Amino acid sequence: MSTKRHLIIPGIIAAILAVIGDLLVAFVLHMPPGHATTAANDDTFTGQVFAIISWSVGAAVVTYGVYFIAMAKRAPDAPAPSTGYLRVHLGLQIAWIATSVTLVMFAAGLGVVALEGQTNPHLVVPAKALAAGAGRDPLIIQVIGQQWQFTYRYPQYGGFETNQLRLPTGRLVQFDVTSLDVSHSFSAYQLAVKIDAISGINNVGYVYVLHPTVIDVRCGELCGLWHGYMTQVGSQVGRVLTPSQFSSWLSYAESTYGPEESNLPKFSLTYYPNPLTY
Amino acid sequence: MSSARKLTIVSGFLLFGVIALALYVIVWLAYNPETITPPTHVNAAGRTTTNMELATVGAIDMGTHPSWVAYLIRQDGKWVSSTVWQVPAHSVVHVTVLEYDTQTGLRNPFQSMVRGTVGGVEYVNGKAVRYMNPNLPAHTFSIPELGLNVPLEGISQSSYPGSIANPHNTHVTITFSFRTGGAQTLHWQCFVPCAAGYLFGQGGPMQTVGYMDGYLKVVSR
Numbered sequence: 001m002s003t004k005r006h007l008i009i010p011g012i013i014a015a016i017l018a019v020i021g022d023l024l025v026a027f028v029l030h031m032p033p034g035h036a037t038t039a040a041n042d043d044t045f046t047g048q049v050f051a052i053i054s055w056s057v058g059a060a061v062v063t064y065g066v067y068f069i070a071m072a073k074r075a076p077d078a079p080a081p082s083t084g085y086l087r088v089h090l091g092l093q094i095a096w097i098a099t100s101v102t103l104v105m106f107a108a109g110l111g112v113v114a115l116e117g118q119t120n121p122h123l124v125v126p127a128k129a130l131a132a133g134a135g136r137d138p139l140i141i142q143v144i145g146q147q148w149q150f151t152y153r154y155p156q157y158g159g160f161e162t163n164q165l166r167l168p169t170g171r172l173v174q175f176d177v178t179s180l181d182v183s184h185s186f187s188a189y190q191l192a193v194k195i196d197a198i199s200g201i202n203n204v205g206y207v208y209v210l211h212p213t214v215i216d217v218r219c220g221e222l223c224g225l226w227h228g229y230m231t232q233v234g235s236q237v238g239r240v241l242t243p244s245q246f247s248s249w250l251s252y253a254e255s256t257y258g259p260e261e262s263n264l265p266k267f268s269l270t271y272y273p274n275p276l277t278y
Numbered sequence: 279m280s281s282a283r284k285l286t287i288v289s290g291f292l293l294f295g296v297i298a299l300a301l302y303v304i305v306w307l308a309y310n311p312e313t314i315t316p317p318t319h320v321n322a323a324g325r326t327t328t329n330m331e332l333a334t335v336g337a338i339d340m341g342t343h344p345s346w347v348a349y350l351i352r353q354d355g356k357w358v359s360s361t362v363w364q365v366p367a368h369s370v371v372h373v374t375v376l377e378y379d380t381q382t383g384l385r386n387p388f389q390s391m392v393r394g395t396v397g398g399v400e401y402v403n404g405k406a407v408r409y410m411n412p413n414l415p416a417h418t419f420s421i422p423e424l425g426l427n428v429p430l431e432g433i434s435q436s437s438y439p440g441s442i443a444n445p446h447n448t449h450v451t452i453t454f455s456f457r458t459g460g461a462q463t464l465h466w467q468c469f470v471p472c473a474a475g476y477l478f479g480q481g482g483p484m485q486t487v488g489y490m491d492g493y494l495k496v497v498s499r
Contacts, residue, residue, distance in 0.1 A: 144386065147480055148467065149422045151388050161388040163425060180385050181471075181478045225485040229423065229465040236425055263387040263412050271386075 010067035017059040025051045033192045036213040036240060040192035042114060049110060053103055138174040138206065141167065144271070145177070145184030145197035148230040150217055155267045157250055160257040165217060165238030168246035169209050177203045178270045184230070185220035188238065194220050202269035213240045311487055313495065314351050315364045316371075326369035326499065333357060333376040333449075334417045334430060346483035347379060347417070347472050347490060361492025366499045367461040370396065373428075377450040379416040381432035382470050385479075387412035389469040392454070394426030400454040402431050418469040421494060426456050427469070464494040 025031070031047045033040045142153040144161075153161045165188070167173050177186050177195040184197040190213050195205040215238030219230035232238055241249060265271060316330040331352040337345045340359050350357040365371050384390055390412040392400045399406050416432025431450050468490040471479025483489035 146386055146469070147484070148465075149420075149469075151386065163388075163393070163422070163427075181480050224480070226465055226467065226491065231423070234423065235459070236423060257391070260388065260391045260409050263390055263409065265387065 006067075006071065010063045011060075013067070014060040014063035017063060018056040021055040021059060022052045025055060033189055034213070036190045036209060036211050037192055038208045038210065040190065041210070043192045046110070046114065050107070053107070057103070138172040139167065140174045140176060141165070142267070142269075143175055143177040143186045143195070143197065145179040145181075145186065145219065145223075147181050147224050148219070148226040150184075150186060150197075150219070150230070150232065153264075153267060154250075154253070158254060158258060158261060159264065159267045160254055160261055161264055162253055162257050163232075163236070164253070165215055165232065166246060166249050166253070167209060167238075167240055168243045169212055169240055170243060171209070173207050173209065175205045175207070176269060177205065180271055182223050183221050184223045187218045187220035189216045189218070190240075191215060196221065200270050209240050211240070212242055212245075215239060311362045311492075312358070312360045313362045313364050314353050314358060314360045316351070316353075318366055318369070326366050328365045328369055328371045329374075330363065330365070330371055331374045331376075332419075333378060335378045336380065343483065343486075343489070346486075347474075348483060348488070349417075349490065349492065359488060361466075361488050361490075362495065363492065364495040364497055365458055367458055367496050369458050370455050371458060372455045373419070373453065375419065375430055375452040377416055377430045377432055377452055379432050379472070381414050381416055381434060382472050382479075383413040384415055384418070384429070384469060385471050386469065389418055389420070389427055390415065390429050392428055394421070394424055394456055395428060396455040396457065400428050400452055402452050403450060407431075415470050417472055417490065419466065420469050421456075421464050421466045423462075423464050424456065424459065428452070428454050458494075458496045460496070461498045462496050464496060465491070466494050467491045 025048055031044050031051065033043055035041050035044060140155055142155060144151045144153065149163065150165070151161055151163050152165050153159055175186065175193065175195055177197045178201060179197040179199040181199060183199075185194060186197050187194045191207050191209070193205055193207055195203050197203070215232075217232040217238050219227055221227075223230065316328050318326060318328045320326050333350040333352070334347070335350060336347055338348070340348065348359060349361050351360055351363060352358070390410045392398060392408050392410075399408055401407070402410075410429045410431060414431045415429040417430045418427060419430060420427045430452050433448050433450055468484065471484070472490065473479050473482040473484040476482045476484070485491065487493070
């Protein structure tokens with residue numbers, strides 16, 4: 001069999017495998033984190049692109065590898081191949097380098113474009129989220145990390161605090177994230193949000209929610225022995241609600257948590273404790 | 279490489295593996311905190327209830343850290359130092375806490391609200407309480423995964439006469455009930471930064487099973 005055929009046959013097999021895998025990635029398999037927010041959309045798209053690239057490259061590498069190992073198997077009594085068998089093939093080398101460079105440059109370009117599209121010149125508000133929520137003030141939700149729970153304040157609605165994360169669709173949401181003790185990280189999986197919670201610091205993140213969904217909240221920073229239990233899943237899961245459901249929930253929350261507001265400190269971007277007090 | 283050398287290397291790796299496994303087993307056996315199962319009752323209607331009697335105490339010279347604050351649980355009339363408790367699934371747990379520790383106050387006043395109990399209420403010396411002055415708790419009994427939070431009012435500094443060993447000691451009696459839900463292992467904790475001598479009051483007993491943290495093993499009947 002000619003060298004060309006040895007290249008073409010596994011190439012065809014790899015191409016078939018790549019097309020099947022890529023179609024599965026693009027249209028069948030769920031790629032996290034989903035489509036609940038504009039940021040989640042972007043993350044999901046990026047994940048799909050990289051999955052398609054890596055699957056295609058992987059299919060080619062594995063197929064050629066398996067094919068050549070299978071074909072190179074010689075009979076026990078056959079003479080050992082000469083060193084010429086391993087000769088340099090300039091065309092293959094150039095093709096390999098060109099393919100690698102193309103893929104890397106494509107990934108770099110994609111990253112630059114995504115970064116440009118995600119942020120305004122001040123790298124504060126994601127441009128897509130800002131555009132989607134244009135014309136309305138963002139809903140401010142303060143996320144307060146403490147060992148080992150996240151709680152939430154709604155300063156535009158009297159400043160009540162709750163252990164339930166609720167936010168509406170169709171509105172720009174601004175998360176102000178801080179901590180009362182050690183460093184935590186507010187990680188809301190379905191929102192594609194991960195913001196460090198540090199005492200004395202107010203970290204800000206924005207999200208524009210497209211669809212109602214549940215929100216699994218976890219701490220993303222090793223914050224002590226019970227870090228693994230700093231989650232809000234199951235019965236304590238967060239929720240994205242429709243605007244009318246959110247209004248109803250606000251009424252419930254204000255009546256439930258409102259009476260405690262007098263006990264809370266005045267709303268502040270940080271609540272830095274004095275470690276020497278204790 | 280000679281056969282003897284190969285044998286030596288393989289034997290060395292095997293010996294290392296055996297030692298590592300033995301250490302793992304020893305640590306596993308050593309870290310096996312005692313699980314207390316409070317008394318459970320099934321009433322005529324088939325509803326299961328558990329009565330759990332707890333005490334929170336300051337330094338009482340108990341365990342490996344005699345100066346640490348801790349929870350105790352009463353078993354067969356005796357106070358036991360254990361914070362791993364087992365209760366039935368889908369049952370109601372009636373809790374009585376004898377609060378012997380002094381008031382510290384909460385870092386986050388939000389935790390002064392009673393949440394997740396039956397009726398959203400606790401009883402402090404028989405008086406129904408839904409919100410507490412955030413300066414009053416000595417500790418909280420909280421299971422974030424259940425949404426349960428109960429601030430435990432401490433005794434005032436001025437009336438603190440000694441320890442639980444003192445029969446004339448004063449304490450605050452707190453009662454509340456909560457539902458366990460399905461079978462699972464829950465983590466419970468205190469939200470008052472009560473670890474004296476530790477940065478932010480959060481180290482030591484606040485992060486150690488047997489003191490201000492523990493597990494609630496909810497098991498199917």
